[in-house]
Amino acid sequence: MGLCPVRAAFGDQPEAQLTVRSGDTPVERWLAAVVFGARGDYAAAATLLATLLRAADTPAAVRAHAAVTRAAHLRQLGGHRAARRFDGMGLALAGQAPVSDLYGYSHTNHSQAPAADAAGAKIDALIGLAADAIGLADPDLAERLLDLARDPAGGHPSWRPKVRWRWVRAELSLTRGRPAEALEYAEEAVAGSRAARATRHEIKSELLLAVARAGAGHPTAELADELTGLAERAHTARLDTLQWPIQLMLADVNRSTRLGRSGDHRRRATEILARIRVRTDPQGRVVMDRSPWVPKV
Structure with missing residues (x-):
């Protein structure tokens, strides 16, 4: 390779x-x-x-x-x-x-x-x-x-199973309306992925942390700054699958104070999803088109 x-x-x-x-x-x-x-x-x-x-x-x-x-x-x-x-x-x-x-693969350090x-x-x-x-x-x-x-x-x-477990545990905590609990799991996921130098996992963990912070009532201006930085990192890392949810969250946090900017972020998310759809297999396109979670493109 x-x-x-x-x-x-x-x-x-x-x-x-x-x-x-x-x-x-x-x-x-x-x-x-x-x-x-x-x-x-x-x-x-x-x-x-x-x-x-x-x-x-x-x-x-x-x-x-x-x-x-x-x-x-x-x-x-x-x-x-x-x-x-x-x-x-x-x-x-x-x-x-x-x-x-x-x-x-044979690793001297099996944690990696x-x-x-x-x-x-x-x-x-x-x-x-x-x-x-x-x-x-x-x-x-x-x-x-x-x-x-x-x-x-x-x-x-x-390190990877531990980080993935914390991701889903944080998501479950958010589903159950427990943002403080989600914060703890997301912070642990950030620490674990950062220690492993796992760029994609770190960006996803930080996105999940931002969602938990939003649920806990953190100021939207701080969240917008954090998410803007995350969007830039995801773009540099070629991670389209993280870019579009980051853009959607930016649209949400800007909705109450910067309506025009919120619309820009939503359009950007839709553009990324349209690009992804072109590169998706037939089953994936059907799933994508029917999903209540993914914006229509």
Whole structure:
């Protein structure tokens, strides 16, 4: 691939140029799909993930990660029901793989590993199912799933399951009207992703922190400044999938005091979504068009 794909997918180089080659390992192909999905290149990601899921020689752990990654991409497009099918598939596939297997990478510091093992896939699937439940208005199920994932995520050597668990736990707290609790989880997610030098995860964690701060009644001017900085960082990192929700939140926080600027941000979000839609696979476009969460383009 010409660079360490872990750094592009989960580290400090999300903007790096990525080329998929015929000799790439299954893990490298999965990591490439993660990168493409983060940029909103959902069709490219879907092609890679479908190939991994079909190929008989794809290790079970990698197939499990391919399924939960597909679920994450559909969820980003507002398709929680469609995502749930793939998260369930990932959970089943993770149960077929040796827990200790890691494919393609050997790290001296295992805390920096991308959690490409079967245990990481199982945790990702449980957390994904919890996020699906939140989107489908079933917070009690989300709570139970997060309880199941808490200890495995906390005990995994990688930083990533811990950060993802805190994301969804913060979202559940917001759903239940507990912004102070959400603040705590979001702050922990920021600290964990920052320590790992995981640019994409840090930006998403800071976006979630801004949402929690808004729910807790923080001044809109401060939130607008924070979000403007986040939007610039997401643009530099080529993270279209984070740019549009940041722009929508900027539209919301500016609505009461800067109506014209609020409209500008909403138009910017719509432009980014239109660009993403062109690069999305057919199933993703259907999910996107039907979603109550994603603005129409």
